[in-house]
Amino acid sequence: MAKRSGSSRVTIRDVARVAGVGVATVSRVLNGDPAVAAATRERVHAVMAQLGYQPLRTARALSRRRTDALLVVLPLLTRFFYVEILRGIEEALLETNYAFILRTLERPADGSRAIASVRRDLVDGALLVSMAVTPVWLARLERERLPAVVADADPAVPLSRIVVDHAEGARLAVTHLARLGHQRIAVIDRPDDPFAEKRISRRLLGYRQALQELGLELRAEYERVTPFSVEGGITGLHSLMQLPVPPTAIFVGSDTQAWGVLRAARQLGLDVPRDLAVVGYHDIEIAELLGLTTVRVPMRAIGRRAAQLLLEHLSGRLAPGELAVEWVTPELVVRRSCGAQGTDAGVESASE
Amino acid sequence: MAKRSGSSRVTIRDVARVAGVGVATVSRVLNGDPAVAAATRERVHAVMAQLGYQPLRTARALSRRRTDALLVVLPLLTRFFYVEILRGIEEALLETNYAFILRTLERPADGSRAIASVRRDLVDGALLVSMAVTPVWLARLERERLPAVVADADPAVPLSRIVVDHAEGARLAVTHLARLGHQRIAVIDRPDDPFAEKRISRRLLGYRQALQELGLELRAEYERVTPFSVEGGITGLHSLMQLPVPPTAIFVGSDTQAWGVLRAARQLGLDVPRDLAVVGYHDIEIAELLGLTTVRVPMRAIGRRAAQLLLEHLSGRLAPGELAVEWVTPELVVRRSCGAQGTDAGVESASE
DNA sequence: TTCGTCAAGTAAAACGTTTCGGAAGTTCCC
DNA sequence: GGGAACTTCCGAAACGTTTTACTTGACGAA
Numbered sequence: 001m002a003k004r005s006g007s008s009r010v011t012i013r014d015v016a017r018v019a020g021v022g023v024a025t026v027s028r029v030l031n032g033d034p035a036v037a038a039a040t041r042e043r044v045h046a047v048m049a050q051l052g053y054q055p056l057r058t059a060r061a062l063s064r065r066r067t068d069a070l071l072v073v074l075p076l077l078t079r080f081f082y083v084e085i086l087r088g089i090e091e092a093l094l095e096t097n098y099a100f101i102l103r104t105l106e107r108p109a110d111g112s113r114a115i116a117s118v119r120r121d122l123v124d125g126a127l128l129v130s131m132a133v134t135p136v137w138l139a140r141l142e143r144e145r146l147p148a149v150v151a152d153a154d155p156a157v158p159l160s161r162i163v164v165d166h167a168e169g170a171r172l173a174v175t176h177l178a179r180l181g182h183q184r185i186a187v188i189d190r191p192d193d194p195f196a197e198k199r200i201s202r203r204l205l206g207y208r209q210a211l212q213e214l215g216l217e218l219r220a221e222y223e224r225v226t227p228f229s230v231e232g233g234i235t236g237l238h239s240l241m242q243l244p245v246p247p248t249a250i251f252v253g254s255d256t257q258a259w260g261v262l263r264a265a266r267q268l269g270l271d272v273p274r275d276l277a278v279v280g281y282h283d284i285e286i287a288e289l290l291g292l293t294t295v296r297v298p299m300r301a302i303g304r305r306a307a308q309l310l311l312e313h314l315s316g317r318l319a320p321g322e323l324a325v326e327w328v329t330p331e332l333v334v335r336r337s338c339g340a341q342g343t344d345a346g347v348e349s350a351s352e
Numbered sequence: 353m354a355k356r357s358g359s360s361r362v363t364i365r366d367v368a369r370v371a372g373v374g375v376a377t378v379s380r381v382l383n384g385d386p387a388v389a390a391a392t393r394e395r396v397h398a399v400m401a402q403l404g405y406q407p408l409r410t411a412r413a414l415s416r417r418r419t420d421a422l423l424v425v426l427p428l429l430t431r432f433f434y435v436e437i438l439r440g441i442e443e444a445l446l447e448t449n450y451a452f453i454l455r456t457l458e459r460p461a462d463g464s465r466a467i468a469s470v471r472r473d474l475v476d477g478a479l480l481v482s483m484a485v486t487p488v489w490l491a492r493l494e495r496e497r498l499p500a501v502v503a504d505a506d507p508a509v510p511l512s513r514i515v516v517d518h519a520e521g522a523r524l525a526v527t528h529l530a531r532l533g534h535q536r537i538a539v540i541d542r543p544d545d546p547f548a549e550k551r552i553s554r555r556l557l558g559y560r561q562a563l564q565e566l567g568l569e570l571r572a573e574y575e576r577v578t579p580f581s582v583e584g585g586i587t588g589l590h591s592l593m594q595l596p597v598p599p600t601a602i603f604v605g606s607d608t609q610a611w612g613v614l615r616a617a618r619q620l621g622l623d624v625p626r627d628l629a630v631v632g633y634h635d636i637e638i639a640e641l642l643g644l645t646t647v648r649v650p651m652r653a654i655g656r657r658a659a660q661l662l663l664e665h666l667s668g669r670l671a672p673g674e675l676a677v678e679w680v681t682p683e684l685v686v687r688r689s690c691g692a693q694g695t696d697a698g699v700e701s702a703s704e
Numbered sequence: 705t706t707c708g709t710c711a712a713g714t715a716a717a718a719c720g721t722t723t724c725g726g727a728a729g730t731t732c733c734c
Numbered sequence: 735g736g737g738a739a740c741t742t743c744c745g746a747a748a749c750g751t752t753t754t755a756c757t758t759g760a761c762g763a764a
Binding site for chain 4: 009011012013023024027028030031055056058059060061062063064
């Protein structure tokens with residue numbers, strides 16, 4: 001005979017009493033069950049409005065076995081890139097009544113922490129951004145029976161995913177440079193996975209393929225993989241320019257590194273784009289300010305689409321086993337750093 | 353006689369049965385109630401481990417009337433500043449088992465959307481970042497009886513808060529410039545509230561006060577408030593330089609605008625710091641790259657501390673009515689753009 | 705009329721916790 | 735030895751939904 005504190009919350013029972021129906025009927029109205037007469041439905045609605053009734057989320061969650069919340073995991077929140085994806089996700093979720101719980105990864109080791117949030121009783125689904133989805137993750141998702149979507153995924157991940165065609169992005173950049181007359185085109189790429197510096201990236205493959213298609217020589221010494229930072233760009237350029245036959249154009253795997261390249265070029269007394277053409281990647285905030293020609297990756301759209309895909313899984317429109325794969329193609333944004341527009345002057349760079 | 357699907361979840365009842373105790377005892381063990389004998393406690397723990405039992409969050413939430421989740425509301429996620437605060441919040445929450453639900457504000461109108469998340473049955477508390485806390489918000493928080501903390505708050509908000517001493521920050525910058533010999537120090541500030549361009553900021557007040565303390569002339573035409581963007585900095589500098597007696601030093605209310613100032617200076621053929629000394633504000637990512645002297649606002653610390661304050665409210669260590677106020681003081685970071693280090697060359701700027 | 709069918713609604717059983725109100729045992733005090 | 739006072743544990747009542755299984759009444763068909 002335990003009685004809790006006599007709080008004054010309006011419950012579904014109150015609504016039922018006032019409306020003169022059973023609680024089940026109110027619940028049906030709440031959930032849009034068609035098996036309730038229009039007249040009754042309206043009466044119930046009226047009473048709910050009158051009493052200011054709002055179903056208790058926690059009670060619903062327990063009973064329905066779903067939380068109406070999603071998990072979003074993304075690395076390195078600092079980077080503009082990921083923040084934009086997050087906004088896209090948020091946009092897609094705005095109209096729904098899903099909330100989302102955020103977990104950011106700062107180092108790979110954080111993954112073990114984030115994985116603890118993969119729980120059926122915490123969220124209804126997971127949205128993984130730019131992550132190396134390890135077997136541990138897959139097993140956990142499987143065990144918890146959580147639908148998941150990966151945004152900006154490795155093409156091979158066995159989950160629903162949005163894949164960016166980075167090879168095509170590289171091809172766009174390289175082809176553009178070749179059209180401008182460049183024969184010696186180098187590449188400074190970032191590690192493909194933010195945390196795994198091993199694998200060679202699809203971007204790099206696209207670069208090679210484009211050179212071959214264009215009938216240009218493939219030189220191993222023109223390929224550099226440096227850290228995903230401004231410094232990474234600086235060291236990359238320095239090492240390229242020490243070559244006996246330095247390149248005249250560089251495709252850089254991130255705008256962040258490209259900024260470093262611009263700075264280093266200035267430091268070396270090179271004029272961009274006259275002495276050196278540069279094309280970046282991503283089209284982050286600063287690219288426009290720098291006058292940087294770059295390959296735009298539609299970040300918001302990726303986030304939005306990934307969220308929509310997850311919603312489709314949750315609504316059952318996509319069967320649990322059914323995997324959806326969508327490809328997204330980047331596009332070239334021409335500014336001054338490649339030399340196609342304007343002349344020699346006009347590109348941001350820096351002395352040191 | 354309704355029987356639900358026969359899922360195989362391990363419940364507290366199973367644990368009780370195997371351990372040979374009542375469910376209440378298991379619950380007590382779970383919640384660290386001291387009124388349970390050590391031997392029993394250990395036995396229960398062993399059984400829990402053996403069965404792999406994990407209490408269902410949703411069931412706990414319903415029964416305890418708390419969700420173990422917090423609400424974080426912050427504007428303009430794009431800005432480095434806010435992202436850093438978010439990371440601080442996350443850091444503080446990492447050790448706890450609180451999750452957080454994120455709501456970002458892109459325009460002031462979004463507030464009405466975000467406020468819908470202020471619900472007792474969704475979260476246990478709210479963390480408001482850099483927001484103009486309107487009466488609507490206060491009323492809602494009050495109605496839902498949600499403890500709240502404001503990070504980077506207006507000093508007058510009647511909630512627990514972390515207040516940044518922007519007046520002191522401005523004083524640091526101006527004093528530094530004066531010590532370097534500058535007499536004509538102008539200011540380009542950003543609007544105080546991201547969305548309300550009305551009020552004059554505490555930063556501006558600090559600027560004025562510092563000039564007075566230093567015995568320098570206060571000139572109305574040396575004060576500019578421009579948009580919180582690179583362009584804002586550009587237009588600000590242009591208009592200042594058209595004055596009959598232009599300033600020799602400028603304190604800028606955000607690094608973002610300061611970047612614009614540097615670009616515009618270059619465009620005007622001014623050498624920084626020789627012809628013009630510049631001090632920014634915030635110390636965001638790019639400040640170091642730009643060689644920008646700036647006032648560092650400890651963003652992570654603000655986020656972390658705000659979260660800790662909220663946790664204290666939730667744990668009851670801070671009474672519901674009791675308001676905690678903590679001040680945070682910025683510090684000066686000297687780089688090249690003010691002329692205190694090195695000489696004329698060396699500051700990033702850009703042609704157009 | 706009688707039966708079956710269907711629509712609309714009801715009462716009560718889950719969902720898996722926490723916690724209330726006791727109830728056994730112990731220990732201790734007079 | 736008879737409570738009183740603890741300690742330690744138990745059964746069952748909340749918490750506020752959803753959903754199951756059933757009832758009631760209306761309507762047609764036979």
